[in-house]
Amino acid sequence: MTITTTPIHALAERMSWARRTTRLDIDSTTSINDGATPMIFNDITAKGHENVLFCHDKATGLRAIIAVHNTTLGNALGGMRRWHYANEEEMIYDVLRLSEGMTYKAAAADLPMGGAKTVIWKDSPDAQPTQAEAVAMAKFVDRLGGLYIAAEDVGVTTQYIDWMVPVTDHVMGGTSAEQGGDPSPYTAAGVVNGMRAGIRHAGLGDTFKDLTIAVQGLGAVGWKVCQAVHAEGGNLLVADIRDDILNKAVTEFGATVVGVDEIVTAKSDVFCPCALGAVIGNGNIEKLQTKIIAGGANNVLIDPIEDGALLKNKGVIYAPDFVINGGGLIRLAGLYSGFSPDEIDKRVANIEHAIFEILETTESGTTHDAAIRYAQKRLDAGHPLSATNSNA
Numbered sequence: 001m002t003i004t005t006t007p008i009h010a011l012a013e014r015m016s017w018a019r020r021t022t023r024l025d026i027d028s029t030t031s032i033n034d035g036a037t038p039m040i041f042n043d044i045t046a047k048g049h050e051n052v053l054f055c056h057d058k059a060t061g062l063r064a065i066i067a068v069h070n071t072t073l074g075n076a077l078g079g080m081r082r083w084h085y086a087n088e089e090e091m092i093y094d095v096l097r098l099s100e101g102m103t104y105k106a107a108a109a110d111l112p113m114g115g116a117k118t119v120i121w122k123d124s125p126d127a128q129p130t131q132a133e134a135v136a137m138a139k140f141v142d143r144l145g146g147l148y149i150a151a152e153d154v155g156v157t158t159q160y161i162d163w164m165v166p167v168t169d170h171v172m173g174g175t176s177a178e179q180g181g182d183p184s185p186y187t188a189a190g191v192v193n194g195m196r197a198g199i200r201h202a203g204l205g206d207t208f209k210d211l212t213i214a215v216q217g218l219g220a221v222g223w224k225v226c227q228a229v230h231a232e233g234g235n236l237l238v239a240d241i242r243d244d245i246l247n248k249a250v251t252e253f254g255a256t257v258v259g260v261d262e263i264v265t266a267k268s269d270v271f272c273p274c275a276l277g278a279v280i281g282n283g284n285i286e287k288l289q290t291k292i293i294a295g296g297a298n299n300v301l302i303d304p305i306e307d308g309a310l311l312k313n314k315g316v317i318y319a320p321d322f323v324i325n326g327g328g329l330i331r332l333a334g335l336y337s338g339f340s341p342d343e344i345d346k347r348v349a350n351i352e353h354a355i356f357e358i359l360e361t362t363e364s365g366t367t368h369d370a371a372i373r374y375a376q377k378r379l380d381a382g383h384p385l386s387a388t389n390s391n392a
């Protein structure tokens with residue numbers, strides 16, 4: 001999407017101008033892009049958003065945007081990103097893009113959930129969250145009556161969620177297991193299941209035994225992936241910016257440490273990105289020496305269309321990120337929806353089948369395209385499609 005939106009202050013001016021000049025005899029077929037209508041409608045129309053709520057709390061200075069993209073499958077869960085944006089256009093762009101992504105992520109996970117996201121403005125990179133801000137945010141979420149269910153994202157801590165919990169029933173995560181707690185074990189389990197689908201599809205067998213898995217980032221997700229690979233007799237190449245965790249991986253798993261700049265192109269059966277997004281792109285695809293890319297990070301490909309095609313041409317199998325890393329969402333959305341722990345586990349296990357089906361698709365295009373079609377099928381049906389839908 002090109003950013004054609006106007007800064008909020010200018011939008012406000014145009015909106016008040018539009019109100020002053022509104023004529024009752026305007027033809028209802030008049031284009032919304034008539035110069036008197038804020039351009040933000042162009043963006044939300046293009047992406048199909050249902051609601052975009054601009055929130056301001058005078059007492060705390062909180063400024064946030066809640067974007068509900070699509071509720072075809074149910075009310076919409078999505079994280080809150082607290083970030084120091086360069087300007088308002090960036091903030092709007094981010095919330096529209098991320099909320100759209102959540103619709104596909106929830107649909108691909110076969111959940112009775114729609115897609116949404118919140119962005120919270122940080123005045124400076126170091127601006128610390130306060131309880132008063134979190135409470136103000138919770139009040140905005142609560143007013144939506146469950147249409148939007150908030151969760152953690154970059155810049156929002158478990159403490160922030162815990163501050164919100166007493167104010168609204170529509171927030172998940174935090175420190176209490178009842179609210180979902182830390183979803184990373186479920187994300188990691190989904191990644192391991194998706195990696196298994198990848199090796200089956202590649203004809204490398206059913207287990208990680210004797211395979212080489214390169215894990216980038218040994219945090220909450222990456223570490224648990226290493227544990228699973230090691231338990232099955234796989235060999236680990238690992239990279240992180242923290243020496244302590246690398247030393248631990250050497251001691252506990254007999255892992256081989258690789259430089260942070262080398263791990264992406266190291267020789268491996270599976271490259272498992274669990275640190276940052278945008279690690280695979282035009283510049284490094286020709287140097288890749290892996291057979292499969294399957295990891296927990298979001299937005300692994302710099303350009304899913306162009307890079308997806310380059311990977312396909314090179315014969316590297318790519319397990320789409322928004323499907324393989326859906327385990328944490330399944331946990332939080334499942335608990336919110338009243339799923340039993342067994343049902344949640346079944347759905348996380350189902351990530352293996354979902355990734356396998358996507359990789360085995362014989363239709364033209366990339367695996368990213370196949371994953372979008374996989375999610376779109378659920379959106380077109382208007383309900384989840386899996387056999388494990390008993391609670392949905």
Ligand code: NAD
Pocket residue numbers: 183184185187216217218219220221222239240241242245260273274275276277296297298325328
């Ligand atoms: P984390 O912060 O716990 O771990 C990230 C790790 O990456 C840290 O150990 C950090 O030191 C390391 N790292 C940072 N920069 C690096 C670099 N340049 N090279 C190598 N290592 C580097 O995060 P996490 O919760 O494990 O999440 C990992 C990724 O998965 C993130 O991209 C996150 O957005 C995504 N994700 C996480 C979840 C979840 O449930 N935690 C869900 C979906 C997606």
